[in-house]
Amino acid sequence: MSELLFYKTIRKGIMEKVLEQIKDCILNFDRDSISGKIQEALDAGIEPQKVLNDGMIAAMAEVGRLFEEGEFFVPEMLVAARTMQTGLTLLKPLLVEAGVKSAGKVALGTVKGDLHDIGKNLVGMMLEGAGFEVIDLGVDVPPERFVEAVQASDVKIIGLSALLTTTMPNMKSTVDALKEAGLRGNVKVMLGGAPLTDAYAQEIEADGYAQDASRAVKLARSMLV
Ligand code: B1M
Numbered sequence: 241m242s243e244l245l246f247y248k249t250i251r252k253g254i255m256e257k258v259l260e261q262i263k264d265c266i267l268n269f270d271r272d273s274i275s276g277k278i279q280e281a282l283d284a285g286i287e288p289q290k291v292l293n294d295g296m297i298a299a300m301a302e303v304g305r306l307f308e309e310g311e312f313f314v315p316e317m318l319v320a321a322r323t324m325q326t327g328l329t330l331l332k333p334l335l336v337e338a339g340v341k342s343a344g345k346v347a348l349g350t351v352k353g354d355l356h357d358i359g360k361n362l363v364g365m366m367l368e369g370a371g372f373e374v375i376d377l378g379v380d381v382p383p384e385r386f387v388e389a390v391q392a393s394d395v396k397i398i399g400l401s402a403l404l405t406t407t408m409p410n411m412k413s414t415v416d417a418l419k420e421a422g423l424r425g426n427v428k429v430m431l432g433g434a435p436l437t438d439a440y441a442q443e444i445e446a447d448g449y450a451q452d453a454s455r456a457v458k459l460a461r462s463m464l465v
Pocket residue numbers: 314348353354355356357358359360362363398399400401402403404405406430431432433434435450451452453454456
């Protein structure tokens with residue numbers, strides 16, 4: 241083996257190891273170590289996008305798989321997502337600087353009258369983990385705020401969350417408001433929340449429903465192909 245090839249092999253090994261360690265931080269909920277590991281990766285010359293894709297997004301995909309297989313539950317998914325968020329704080333400015341394209345912009349909110357935001361926040365974190373840019377409109381969001389969000393920027397997906405049967409109709413009002421504003425063709429509408437169903441999504445002419453945060457990522461991805 242030539243000297244150059246030898247050093248290249250060593251370097252590749254170091255890079256792979258630190259990316260694995262970043263994944264492990266997320267899978268083991270190690271918020272204290274993740275920023276240090278990301279810095280180590282950057283210092284070793286790994287591009288921020290590679291850190292994001294092969295370290296963090298890969299870990300979040302694994303989190304989603306473990307959740308779907310019943311090995312992780314909501315609390316695990318939540319702390320994993322928070323660990324990823326901690327790492328993203330360091331990585332985000334570098335990604336922006338490097339002009340890394342987001343997977344797409346999602347405006348996310350809990351609909352009017354509804355104050356539940358734990359599930360919505362989890363969906364937002366998982367979407368960010370998957371490379372989407374998330375505009376979090378918060379809770380108790382009236383239809384016109386969603387319309388404004390689409391008017392203001394190149395939002396590709398509107399994500400509506402509701403936990404109360406009494407606030408579900410405000411999802412329909414939001415879809416109707418988008419239609420009235422002539423914007424329905426510009427965006428996909430994704431629904432979620434405990435009382436929601438596929439049938440309801442179809443009834444109000446939304447584009448899809450996701451049962452949980454992991455499936456929300458898959459749905460969002462499928463909406464943009
Ligand atoms: Co409320 N609450 N709550 N509550 N609360 C429920 C929803 C309820 C089912 C409890 C019950 O009676 N068993 C019930 C609703 C009954 C119904 O409508 N059928 C209820 C009620 C009645 C109320 C009040 C009316 C109580 C009162 O004041 N009398 C009141 C309403 C306030 C309001 O919103 N206007 C109220 C208030 C509250 C708190 C403020 C105390 C608190 C919310 C705190 C917060 O969110 N910051 C609260 C909580 C915590 C709950 C329960 C216990 C837990 C909800 C939760 O966070 N789950 C809930 C009972 C329950 O669900 N077991 C209950 C964990 C979370 C991770 O799951 O939100 O389902 P979830 O999100 C999942 C999926 O649904 C999905 O992915 C997430 C992660 O996997 N998902 C999406 C969610 N949004 C998505 C969007 C997507 C895709 C997927 O795409 C855009």
